[in-house]
Amino acid sequence: MTLRRLNVPASEWRAEDISAVRNVLADVGADPALARDWRGSVVLTFAQVPEGYPYLNPSIVAFLQNLYADFPHLLYFLNPDEPEGGLDSFFATMDGAYSETEHGVWLIWTDDLATALYRALAAAAEFAINQGDDWVAVVKGYEYHESQTRDSEVREILIARGVIQA
Numbered sequence: 001m002t003l004r005r006l007n008v009p010a011s012e013w014r015a016e017d018i019s020a021v022r023n024v025l026a027d028v029g030a031d032p033a034l035a036r037d038w039r040g041s042v043v044l045t046f047a048q049v050p051e052g053y054p055y056l057n058p059s060i061v062a063f064l065q066n067l068y069a070d071f072p073h074l075l076y077f078l079n080p081d082e083p084e085g086g087l088d089s090f091f092a093t094m095d096g097a098y099s100e101t102e103h104g105v106w107l108i109w110t111d112d113l114a115t116a117l118y119r120a121l122a123a124a125a126e127f128a129i130n131q132g133d134d135w136v137a138v139v140k141g142y143e144y145h146e147s148q149t150r151d152s153e154v155r156e157i158l159i160a161r162g163v164i165q166a
Contacts, residue, residue: 010048042077055092073127080141122157
């Protein structure tokens, strides 16, 4: 798979201006074949981030919150590999999800965070279904361990929303 890096200039993330990224994703998402080709391939990079973990920067967090507000299915496009930050970008949008200590940045896992993640994955899964894509493959990309899957939780949400049958 080819990674597609969407480089966000500092002038955009500092102003919380998602228009350039929005335009790219809207164009790609409008064509089901192109959307399927881009599934799981997008990596967001932020230019000129001051030292530190980028997902703790309030302007980047606000940028991401705006992006997820416009594209609740953003995880469909983002590369799920941990080093690429797909989940990090989502977790950054959740108040209090990250804690920074002298030993590093830590994700504070809570039931609310899990619920929000399942809803975001369900949005990505629903988008996949609407694009004629395999929603299970989208969710599996975000698995955290082979023996513990997230697809049963997402399936329940999709059934409750009337997207798929029980």
